[in-house]
Amino acid sequence: MPERDAAERACVFDEVALGYTEEQALAEAARCIQCKNPTCIEGCPVRIDIKRFIAHIQLREWAEGVAALKERNALPAVCGRVCPQEDQCEKTCVLARKGEPVAIGRLERYLGDYDLACDLEHRCKPVVGEPTGRRVAVVGSGPAGLACAGELRRLGHAVTVFESLHAPGGVLTYGIPEFRLPKQIVTAEVGVLEEMGVELVCDAVVGATYTIDELMGEEGYDAVFIGVGAGLPVFLGIPGENLNGVYSANEFLTRANLMRAYEFPMYDTPIWRGRKVAVVGGGNVAMDAARTALRLGAEEVFLAYRRTEEEMPARREEVHHAREEGVRFEMLCAPTEIRGSDGWVTGLVATRMELGEPDASGRRAPVCVLGSEFGIECDTVISAVGTRANPLLTSTAPDLELNGRGYVITGDDGSTSMPGVFAGGDIVTGSATVILAMGAGKTAALAMDDWLRSRDGVIARPDVR
Amino acid sequence: MFPITHKRVLSDSVFEMGVHAPKVARKVRAGQFLMLRTDSKGERIPLTFSDWDTTCGEVRFIVMRVGKTTHKLSHLEVGQELADLVGPLGRPTHVGGLGRVAVIGGGVGAAVAYPVARAMCEAGDEVTVVLGARNKDLLVLEDEFRALPLRELVVVTDDGSAGEKGLVTAPLKRLAEADAIDCSFAVGPAIMMKFCAQTAREHGVPCTVSLNPIMVDGTGMCGACRVSVSGKTIFGCVDGPDVDGWGVDWEQLMSRQRVYADLEREADSEYSKGCSCTL
Numbered sequence A: 001m002p003e004r005d006a007a008e009r010a011c012v013f014d015e016v017a018l019g020y021t022e023e024q025a026l027a028e029a030a031r032c033i034q035c036k037n038p039t040c041i042e043g044c045p046v047r048i049d050i051k052r053f054i055a056h057i058q059l060r061e062w063a064e065g066v067a068a069l070k071e072r073n074a075l076p077a078v079c080g081r082v083c084p085q086e087d088q089c090e091k092t093c094v095l096a097r098k099g100e101p102v103a104i105g106r107l108e109r110y111l112g113d114y115d116l117a118c119d120l121e122h123r124c125k126p127v128v129g130e131p132t133g134r135r136v137a138v139v140g141s142g143p144a145g146l147a148c149a150g151e152l153r154r155l156g157h158a159v160t161v162f163e164s165l166h167a168p169g170g171v172l173t174y175g176i177p178e179f180r181l182p183k184q185i186v187t188a189e190v191g192v193l194e195e196m197g198v199e200l201v202c203d204a205v206v207g208a209t210y211t212i213d214e215l216m217g218e219e220g221y222d223a224v225f226i227g228v229g230a231g232l233p234v235f236l237g238i239p240g241e242n243l244n245g246v247y248s249a250n251e252f253l254t255r256a257n258l259m260r261a262y263e264f265p266m267y268d269t270p271i272w273r274g275r276k277v278a279v280v281g282g283g284n285v286a287m288d289a290a291r292t293a294l295r296l297g298a299e300e301v302f303l304a305y306r307r308t309e310e311e312m313p314a315r316r317e318e319v320h321h322a323r324e325e326g327v328r329f330e331m332l333c334a335p336t337e338i339r340g341s342d343g344w345v346t347g348l349v350a351t352r353m354e355l356g357e358p359d360a361s362g363r364r365a366p367v368c369v370l371g372s373e374f375g376i377e378c379d380t381v382i383s384a385v386g387t388r389a390n391p392l393l394t395s396t397a398p399d400l401e402l403n404g405r406g407y408v409i410t411g412d413d414g415s416t417s418m419p420g421v422f423a424g425g426d427i428v429t430g431s432a433t434v435i436l437a438m439g440a441g442k443t444a445a446l447a448m449d450d451w452l453r454s455r456d457g458v459i460a461r462p463d464v465r
Numbered sequence B: 001m002f003p004i005t006h007k008r009v010l011s012d013s014v015f016e017m018g019v020h021a022p023k024v025a026r027k028v029r030a031g032q033f034l035m036l037r038t039d040s041k042g043e044r045i046p047l048t049f050s051d052w053d054t055t056c057g058e059v060r061f062i063v064m065r066v067g068k069t070t071h072k073l074s075h076l077e078v079g080q081e082l083a084d085l086v087g088p089l090g091r092p093t094h095v096g097g098l099g100r101v102a103v104i105g106g107g108v109g110a111a112v113a114y115p116v117a118r119a120m121c122e123a124g125d126e127v128t129v130v131l132g133a134r135n136k137d138l139l140v141l142e143d144e145f146r147a148l149p150l151r152e153l154v155v156v157t158d159d160g161s162a163g164e165k166g167l168v169t170a171p172l173k174r175l176a177e178a179d180a181i182d183c184s185f186a187v188g189p190a191i192m193m194k195f196c197a198q199t200a201r202e203h204g205v206p207c208t209v210s211l212n213p214i215m216v217d218g219t220g221m222c223g224a225c226r227v228s229v230s231g232k233t234i235f236g237c238v239d240g241p242d243v244d245g246w247g248v249d250w251e252q253l254m255s256r257q258r259v260y261a262d263l264e265r266e267a268d269s270e271y272s273k274g275c276s277c278t279l
């Protein structure tokens, strides 16, 4: 797929991957051999009929292709860009065994973009079902909430989405940077939902402005979906963490993406532009933070990860892009202290690690090499070592059963310990992926539909499933 | 959008604003704050609720103009709108069962001290208020405080232009030495809270402070607002804003408040160039 040149793109926030041209999409689709037993589908968490959507591309039936995708995935332009395809559909494509799998994600993106390029009227929108008279509140407008809202609306329920920030999209908006997922795409997808009649209420913090009980009580909702994500940043727990110049990836990315600090002072929110930036972590979040720091003008960005590149949870493509743009990788490196003077970061003390026995996750656990401490000079440290469940909502819902780490306990269908209250996405699984969150939102929507219809048994289910 | 329903100038750089936000108004308790954005390019800033009315759905806050966002805000008039207003955020101030309490409000901190003192009075606490400002012109809400059933209102100014001359710590010390208070609550600039907490501690008087670290979301999502309290890092927006003043690492808080000082100054002077206001 064509990409912006690494040197050129490393200082701008424009999207890196440019997407296929029509010829390229047709050529790539032609590589799909339309297997009798399309193993690719098993690799997709939401079981998109990959074989069929690619067949439509082969026949230049763009709109039909979009419709095939949207049967399972409401946001193809998003997933085509951010899904870890190499571990999912593309991994199980038969051609993967012979070398190069079909670039399913890129084809998905091509169709997603095709759809978004149509005006709203001609876009592929699910048909909204007959009104059921039931009202559902969806809390959180990340991929889980958006997928749930779209599905509920399709089933004929009235849906209101409550979002605590001033803009919808969840991590798609505040976390994943513009150069990987242009915000215009998220806006357009939310626009489709609004066109379908989903009501969006931003600036509404459930747990503060409303409680779950109030939504189900005085606000008159018949069911609630909780899709609030796992947005509580974890810090490293080492000395020096509150020095100026130390950021959580959440703060750094929120300032840059949601608040557009890279356009300061045109936008009012400032961000500290470090010259030498250390990012700690090895996931997509760490890659996004490192690449954002480069674009904010850092002369040097290095990424400290305590295992090796092989164990890094980030998508291969992101690691590749980060390296191409000039991010330096310090593998088997664990920070033990952040040094500072006059309140500002001056450097990082780290220790070398080596891989020992496999741990609970099956990955070889890093153990520190005694006496291997070394110093690295830097003026900014970004902690991208994970997130936890934010208790803001859950602490105000005493009847909601949580696990030991504060995540909501659900059944396979997303039902929680509270009747009529369902949950899905990162607030159930812990930090996962966009497509899993969307899958959970959709599954919960179907279960909520059952629940809403069975409650009084009077409304027949329309034949839309 | 959130329509502005009230505006009152309190001094050269301080004004009170009321906004129609009925869903928020019905939940506010003393000591909580809101986050607002003036417009779609604006920064999210935290401000404490100074008053709220559940019947007409209005919330009020008192703002001191210090930089670009508060400057922009000062130009908005009744009938115009704020892009965003979120709340109520943070834990409410603990009131009731406190006994004899000194509430100390410094500068625009009076805006926080007022609803807190009122809630304490309503909850049956015996409240003495110490109101401090650099000078007479910066003294706000004096009449409102006088209307509360306080044990005493002590006014202090740095230059003696109103009330006693000196710092708010002097009356606090006096009250503590006379054994006239069981606990204290201080809100204002970090430096003022630091000395209040220190004075209170020297006399064994507990001192709750209302912290004002820099914030982004105000909901626990970013960690910008972290503060060390008794050796533990807390998030000011969700674990606070009220914390035990004895344990705060004040130097760190003040240092963290200055992270963007240069950038902010640049942005504000750029903005002020195109502006001929007198406020």
Ligand SMILES: Cc1cc2nc3c(=O)[nH]c(=O)nc-3n(C[C@H](O)[C@H](O)[C@H](O)COP(=O)(O)OP(=O)(O)OC[C@H]3O[C@@H](n4cnc5c(N)ncnc54)[C@H](O)[C@@H]3O)c2cc1C
Residues within 6 Å of the ligand: A082, A083, A084, A139, A140, A141, A142, A143, A144, A145, A162, A163, A164, A165, A168, A169, A170, A171, A172, A175, A176, A204, A205, A206, A207, A227, A228, A229, A230, A231, A253, A284, A285, A288, A315, A390, A392, A393, A424, A425, A426, A427, A431, A432, A433, A434, A435, A437
């Ligand atoms: C920087 C970054 C990069 C990532 N990159 C990838 C990637 O490349 N590929 C991939 O598949 N996954 C990626 N992920 C993970 C993926 O984004 C998440 O798994 C996914 O967004 C989870 O969706 P969600 O809907 O559960 O939660 P979120 O996306 O977190 O959305 C939750 C929403 O709920 C709102 N909310 C929270 N609390 C409340 C409340 N009390 N009241 C109202 N609203 C509330 C939040 O503001 C937010 O908008 C990345 C994550 C991050 C942080």
Ligand SMILES: Cc1cc2nc3c(=O)[nH]c(=O)nc-3n(C[C@H](O)[C@H](O)[C@H](O)COP(=O)(O)OP(=O)(O)OC[C@H]3O[C@@H](n4cnc5c(N)ncnc54)[C@H](O)[C@@H]3O)c2cc1C
Residues within 6 Å of the ligand: B033, B043, B045, B046, B047, B048, B049, B061, B062, B063, B064, B065, B066, B067, B068, B069, B070, B071, B108, B111, B112, B211, B212, B213, B214, B215, B241, B257, B258, B259, B260, B261, B264, B265, B268
């Ligand atoms: C919980 C809380 C409650 C607050 N309540 C009030 C209130 O009721 N009335 C009021 O006038 N102000 C209040 N503040 C402070 C207010 O948020 C800041 O004055 C405002 O963000 C400044 O924005 P600005 O763009 O105008 O100034 P900036 O240009 O951002 O800043 C100007 C100066 O103010 C300092 N500053 C910036 N942000 C903050 C901050 N969040 N807290 C403290 N100092 C800061 C900076 O160090 C800088 O030197 C509160 C802050 C918090 C955290």
Ligand code: SF4
Residues within 6 Å of the ligand: A043, A044, A045, A046, A047, A048, A050, A073, A079, A080, A083, A084, A085, A088, A089, A090, A104, A105, A108, A435
């Ligand atoms: S949603 Fe993700 S896993 Fe499924 S087909 Fe698309 S890119 Fe592959």
Ligand code: SF4
Residues within 6 Å of the ligand: A031, A032, A033, A034, A035, A038, A039, A040, A041, A050, A051, A054, A092, A093, A094, A095, A102, A104
């Ligand atoms: S497994 Fe690969 S080649 Fe076969 S149908 Fe799926 S995408 Fe096409």
Ligand code: FES
Residues within 6 Å of the ligand: B214, B215, B216, B217, B218, B219, B220, B221, B222, B223, B224, B225, B226, B235, B236, B237, B238
């Ligand atoms: S302001 Fe973001 S966590 Fe407190």
